[in-house]
Amino acid sequence: MPTSAPQPPARRRGGRRGGDADTRGDILRAAREHFAQGYEATSVRAVARAADVDPSLIVQFFGGKDGLFKAVLDEAVQPDEGVGRVLADDGGTDLGQRLAAYFFGMWEDPARRHPFQAMLVSAASNEAAATVLREFVRGEVIARIGAMIEGDDAELRAELAGSQLIGAALVRYVYRIPPLCDAPLSDVVGRVGRAVQSHLAG
């Protein structure tokens, strides 16, 4: 974490201005590509070089590597806008179906899928990545979903629903085991959505 107040953004050789929305977007784009290669393999310095900014700007914006990873996850999962909208909309289909459709929609989009996949892989062998994943899943996802359902065990049921989503996505998109990896998306969403809904309904 920076100890001083934010300074005017540093300029680099190309004369690129730091600190505006485009710069933040450039850093996130570069970070997404780097983290897709794994958490350990990514450094703030390498992301700064790819985005053509000073590393101190990344520290200023995101606090460091963990904060940058969290920002990439936020961008992929969109817990506020995306998950929030799924939770708020109660018209037509049940919550299990809506969550499954939203989650698999994210996996179908490579730009959102790759950082999430990198997180799942990295967190299985790297404790720093596991800590980011744990805080993200608990704070941003389980807490929101758990608050929508009833019962003392609401968080446990929300987490089991999430474990079904993660397991099915791994088998379909990462391990690519037939027949799940070849089944039509709508069929998978329907089946997984029913399992998710069963957990949520308790």
Added chain:
Amino acid sequence: MPTSAPQPPARRRGGRRGGDADTRGDILRAAREHFAQGYEATSVRAVARAADVDPSLIVQFFGGKDGLFKAVLDEAVQPDEGVGRVLADDGGTDLGQRLAAYFFGMWEDPARRHPFQAMLVSAASNEAAATVLREFVRGEVIARIGAMIEGDDAELRAELAGSQLIGAALVRYVYRIPPLCDAPLSDVVGRVGRAVQSHLAG
């Protein structure tokens, strides 16, 4: 694969005999420890050194690194004895409960859990490990379970059931996200078993 017929086992400096059941067990024990560090990080040569046998003996017994990995998985999952027994026993509880109890029992035993966990991690980033996982899960697990249930989509339902087991185990044992990682084993088996049974029942 060896092109000649099996030869009498080679002796190494310590005078250890090759080729008997103890030697095979020693190789598997060494392989289990090495593969727990990851598929890529493991070599036939290093396992041979740890087991104090000639590398050619591992090729003779297991065909090479992939075959050795498969043998370690067989030993952890025990698809013949373990899963076969779970499938055959229809007394008392339903298949979903029995499969969940068997699967989480495996994860509770570090000697069986570590190679399985290493496989899940390695297969997410290494195509050779993914191929072994894919063939193992399809050939040894999904085919057996799919054959026990009815319907044209039996294999897809068996795989979705497996995806629930894998997802819940990852969240509980690898990512260790509360409250699932702190919940009593019997509670987890009961809840996950019901989800597995729903998939199997269709």
